[in-house]
Amino acid sequence: MRTGEGEGGSGMTRVALYARYSSDNQRDASIEDQLRLCRAHAERQGWTIADSYSDRAVSGASLLRPGVQELIADGLKRRFDLILTESLDRLSRDQEDIAGLYKRMRFAGVRIVTLAEGDVSELHIGLKGTMGALYLKDLADKTRRGLRGRVEEGKAGGGLCYGYDVVRQLAPDGAPARGDRAVNEAEANVVRRIFRDYAAGKSSRTIAWELNRDKVPGPFGREWGPSTIHGNPKRGTGILNNELYIGKLVWNRLRYVKDPSTGKRVSRLNPPSEWVTQEVPELRIVDQALWETVKQRQQAMAIGPAGETDDNPMLDRRRPSHLFAGLVKCGCCGGGYAKISKDLLGCATARNKGTCDNRLNIRRDALEASVLNGLRTHLMEPELFREFCEEFTREVNRLRMDRRAELVSQRKELERIERDLDRAVQAILDGVPGSHLKAKIEALEARKAELTAGLAEANEPPPLLHPNLAEVFRQQIVALHEKLQAEETKAEAAAIVRGLVDRITLVPENGALSIVLRGDLAAMLSFAAHSKKPSLLGDGLVQGSLVAGTGFEPVTFRL
Template structure:
């Protein structure tokens, strides 16, 4: 029995040794069972509320490859605390014919998944409710409800019994001076972009010692975020303005605005940094710049919204990694250089010239016949290796199925020859069960990866040319543009003397799928080729 171990602890406040303790207990259990441990997987200081963890993802990947037949963990909540995730993990392991065993629950079954998954989800909700209750009590005493904003320092002090006293803050005079300067500059007519640019040029560190950006300053007035909207600067502590939810697809937290009736507001005059008159004038200027919806409900900015261009969001600066954005009607420039002033790349490029160059690169550089032939040769060798490994397993199962059929025939013939059926009942039952397992394994076995057509590079080039023609006309233009975007991962603009060199990174699996002109699962993200290419990209002009 080949076994894999998994261990996890949740936060930086927990002990690093927790991982080793979990693994030690699991190793002891595996030794008692006579299992062979082939690998161990860990996630350190990561919440169990999501499966987007490197350790658990690697475990799932190896399980689907057949590296082990049992996963051993201390308890189910180490694997996941989310009901949907633990059910999905259980389903994936069952598909891979891998058992899940924990020291607490033993062999994990559908019953465990249902009951324990619900209990773990309730535990997380109860923990969140208790945490919020404690924070609310602290805020109602005029103390911090968590987090530290620019302009303040945490006061570290202890009670007589040695327990830390939490939530006290004091004004950081150096940062408070920067806050007052931002308010004064904004009132004087400077834009948030200009203020951020000047602060970065002077080397003034921003919140969390990061660079200043326009959004750091102007933020969102309705949500109370941004330097210009932080009411703590006028001695007013507002808590519970926002609530945070975890996106089930990305695992990232997203904020939602709570009704104003749920806000907790406390006056803390000792923390005031900005005088009321300056605050009111700044709020007045903000209101003059806001475009309110019209009587029909339409936002006045909608008519001025720029159209989404062919490679919008994919163009990056080769110096700082920031995005290239539209800085005039047809000109693209580095957003970091323009908004923050911390990137030295001042070269701009016309949008139409960039799109023409990228389309030309897709036709002439990506999928070059000589380079693609070399890739085909390497790919074929890898496919043959995988086929030989998988073929050995398939042949073994086929031979075993033939042997089981022969054994069943012999047992039935023995009954016909007069042997009492009661003596052969258990034997026949075991053979029938094994036969059903083998038929299921053979039916669900992965097909060998497809071999690539040697002329696929030329087919790709012809289809790109046809797609380019579709962009010229209105019919099918939107569909063609969306398909182009799936082929390109990133367009990087690298300064080269007084010009910009263009580097195109393409999704090779998507290009092969496009050239094949069909939705072939084996070429997709979950297919064999998709897994072989999951970490690869093709770069125009570099091979």
């Protein structure tokens, strides 16, 4: 979170303040305390505060925090000269993150100063980064030790699961007692209903559909889905696999590690020898006979060992089952269109949850044929594709030339401003009072900063398109269509077509499904379907959506 605090004047050190408190210290006043100390230090040093940034109730184990991300972005744009914070671990406790932040800020010419360490150097990064990492590991070990002790006393070691309420009471020493749970009878009846229905032969999809039909709220008030019910037997997830329902508390079945690329926690299955199991008969909801009946049916229906296939790394590398798999969405609820038979696609939300009224289905081959026919019809007719390519080449080249001219103009203006600033400085040296030139110098400096930032972020437009693009384009479209028909090259061609499509929305209209295409292919079809007259470039594609260097921005096109 950023709060503006003023702009630095010419020649003054501009400082950005940063404050953070973690989720283990839930106190908003902590942010203001940190910022107050930093402001006082900046005033003593004669620094001008350019901005302040903060993150509230966020762990320092990752840089994926809005406040610090905004701080980094502004630092790279050189909107300040120095970052001031209470201590280095306020910025991050992760060794890799703090080293990367320091490296990027040093590249941008931005210093890092803390109240605890002073002017931060490579030595601080190495030592404090290691100390921060050790602190996080020690904190995690202590937390796990405390949770284990709580579980061994028969209390919950994690979050609240469906069917139970938190019991809020005080321990003998007056402190809040944590981990106590009590059965929620209304939710417990729903759990028993799910177990009985599954044991009676109903699928998890049917059970979810019926619960939603009866307006039964699911966990956290959400709708019921099949996966919420059947879960993963091996990992103990899902209503049907929660052993707490038979009075058995299992802790440490899973561990969670943070993906360094995304900052999201990912679960990993611990070996059974590390699990902690405690009997809690007072929390039993399902009787043993019903539980065993459900387990027998799960085993009988499993293709292999229960849950084993979920850990197969090859699943992430599977090719799409059909040309537009995963791209087809329902125009009513936004959910996906999935296979409901070998060749038929239907709204998955309507089928699995019953909360969507769109019951219209479409044959997969008919959908693919409609999209590919649009490609062939609009882009392979000799006269039409020549007209399309000529207009496409002309428009893209115009935008690229305009962009190049704009960059040249900005560079010349920047050179002129630098010369004017040099003359103003020389005038002051020659005896002209600085007060007479102050306003002009400030205006020139502001415009210089604006131009410098804009040019630093600007990319040079790519070369102009060749006038003979039409023939090249025709050859590529013909080759793409032929590859889609040949079995040995179908996968390669399909990948190209999928790369041009962002989304296919099926919208019910008068008892039939209308296909709305979104993506680069939609942009090309839309462009090709209209006249070259500029006044007709507005239906689904405006001239502003043509971007020099990238071609078309994704737009929609109705087939």
